[in-house]
Amino acid sequence: GDILVNGVPAERFSQRDIIDGAVVYTHTSGEIGPQKKEDSFNLTLSDMSEEWTVGGNTVQGVQVQVTILPVDSQPPEVTVGEQFTVIEGDKAVITLSHVSAEDADTSNDDILCTIVVQPTAGYLENISPAPGSEKSRAGTAISAFTLKDLRLGHIYYVQSIHKNVELVEDRFNFRCSDGTNFSQRNFFPIVIIPSNDEKPEIFMREFVVMEGMNLVIDTPILNAADADVPADELTFIIARPPKHGVIVNQLTNGTVLVERFNLEQIKESSSIIYEHDDSETTEDSFEVKLTDGKFTIEETVLIMVIPVDDETPRMTINDGLEIEIGETKIITNKILKATDLD
Structure with missing residues (x-):
């Protein structure tokens, strides 16, 4: 620190200066932290020093102890x-x-x-x-x-x-x-x-297929979405196969039954196909599960089968009919009967 007399650094001052309050100790070393610090300075007495006695001894000088208290002045x-x-x-x-x-x-x-x-x-x-x-x-x-x-x-x-x-x-x-x-x-x-925290969704329409024909399974009739970023791989699993047909993968060397396929396989040039078994049915269905590796949802896919007239009529009863001239008889299905599976 410094000793100031009337605001000016000084190395000497009088008792009158002290009485008048003109002598000041000012701390100059900056931040001291949260704990108090100690300082001191020595004073040498000059004129009339023989009048300053302590315990009968003449005082030649004194040491002044200064306690510097911390001030909270700095922001974190x-x-x-x-x-x-x-x-x-x-x-x-x-x-x-x-x-x-x-x-x-x-x-x-x-x-x-x-x-x-x-x-x-x-x-x-x-x-x-x-x-x-x-x-x-x-x-x-x-x-x-x-x-x-x-x-x-x-x-x-x-x-x-x-x-x-x-x-x-x-x-x-x-x-x-x-x-x-x-x-x-x-x-x-x-x-x-990002994490896999969203359930996938299935979007589908009713499948429509001609009797005995095939239907390509692609995204206009079966689609899926997942809100996760990055997108998860979405896989369709055939939980219950159709009763009147099969789900196959059409390859260059033939077809193979499939139990699962992913969304990418049916997005462009899909090779996943539903094959109707040519039975005389008007509807079919299968259950499909969709999974993103963590969540799984299940839906039923409905299939409408459009009948085709591809069966030959069959004569099942033809017993003939005997009738007299001028007589009239009713021809019933016990005498003449035909069937057509279509």
């Missing part, structure tokens, strides 16, 4: 550290490696950070019990946290908004305070790692 300096990531629909702990702060005149544990702008795809929670309680506060959104909470691993970001949306990032703004001084606003970015 905040650092946003390593990238923070969370899996979609999950939660992750925020640690001092993600957010830290230093304050020269305040204990770091006492620094309080306030969320100025809340995240839009989730929220922050403090899993520690409230004061005087043993119940965790998990699931309750918070608007502030201390660095002590971060150090103890109590603060989590919960990625709560993820159904029917595929977000890949979030953020919140915050600033920290030592109780007196505030830091600048800081931006905390959040990277959301």
